[in-house]
Amino acid sequence: MSMVTQVNVLSARALREAWRTPEALAPTLFIPIFFLVVNFGQAGKIFPSSSTDFLHGQTYAAFTLPSSLLLAASFGTAALYLVEEIEGGYFDKLRATPIARTSLVFGRLAAEGVKTVLLTAVLIILALPFGVSVASGVIGWILLLVLTSLWAMVFVGFMQLIALKTRSAAATNSGGLIFFPLLFLTPNFVPRDLLTRPMEIAATLNPVTYVMEALRSLILEDLEWDSIARGFAVVAVCGVVMVLLNVRVIRNYD
Numbered sequence: 001m002s003m004v005t006q007v008n009v010l011s012a013r014a015l016r017e018a019w020r021t022p023e024a025l026a027p028t029l030f031i032p033i034f035f036l037v038v039n040f041g042q043a044g045k046i047f048p049s050s051s052t053d054f055l056h057g058q059t060y061a062a063f064t065l066p067s068s069l070l071l072a073a074s075f076g077t078a079a080l081y082l083v084e085e086i087e088g089g090y091f092d093k094l095r096a097t098p099i100a101r102t103s104l105v106f107g108r109l110a111a112e113g114v115k116t117v118l119l120t121a122v123l124i125i126l127a128l129p130f131g132v133s134v135a136s137g138v139i140g141w142i143l144l145l146v147l148t149s150l151w152a153m154v155f156v157g158f159m160q161l162i163a164l165k166t167r168s169a170a171a172t173n174s175g176g177l178i179f180f181p182l183l184f185l186t187p188n189f190v191p192r193d194l195l196t197r198p199m200e201i202a203a204t205l206n207p208v209t210y211v212m213e214a215l216r217s218l219i220l221e222d223l224e225w226d227s228i229a230r231g232f233a234v235v236a237v238c239g240v241v242m243v244l245l246n247v248r249v250i251r252n253y254d
Contacts, residue, residue: 009107025119028119029119044059047063072148073148113149135218136217143218150232158175182206
């Protein structure tokens with residue numbers, strides 16, 4: 001069985017796990033929409049589209065939508081299913097089969113990517129009534145879906161590391177909370193040049209900033225390739241590191 005086939009089989013199984021527990025997907029959709037509505041409701045009048053340059057003629061909801069997209073992509077529920085497999089002994093059975101360790105990693109990552117594409121599409125559609133449009137057109141829509149899903153794969157890779165190391169659902173679930181400080185250390189409410197100097201430095205050092213700014217440019221502007229390239233570069237580097245660490249941990253797994 002080729003590695004591609006192995007990944008397809010494992011990712012299909014992981015997707016079936018998610019569809020069998022739709023209640024686990026509800027917070028992934030509800031909480032990001034809640035943040036979008038609250039942020040727009042609190043700051044929509046402070047930043048009117050007619051006189052706020054960084055909105056490029058759109059509403060404040062368009063500016064804050066990337067925060068909701070990243071939040072939806074950073075729940076890492078696939079890692080919790082992995083903990084269940086570890087606790088139930090199924091993961092040991094998988095390791096005993098002639099399956100490439102890389103396939104074990106990519107199986108769940110690919111499933112998370114597919115799931116996030118669907119969630120991202122739904123979130124963008126739900127945001128349209130708030131005066132949001134994707135200024136970069138059809139290509140922008142595709143890049144939004146791809147970049148958000150790639151970030152989801154990176155984040156679930158981090159969560160899987162915690163799951164493999166601790167083999168604890170509680171520790172894995174708590175590890176996901178690291179995203180919230182990372183999210184709030186970004187220019188999620190105003191552009192980076194309007195932040196105080198200490199906050200600007202923190203945001204510049206934060207890799208999530210570049211993913212957020214790439215998503216924002218796709219929504220607000222017409223294909224600003226510099227911002228888009230930085231976002232994809234951050235995801236690519238983080239993704240390679242996460243995959244290598246996951247494979248190493250599985251190979252040394254006892």
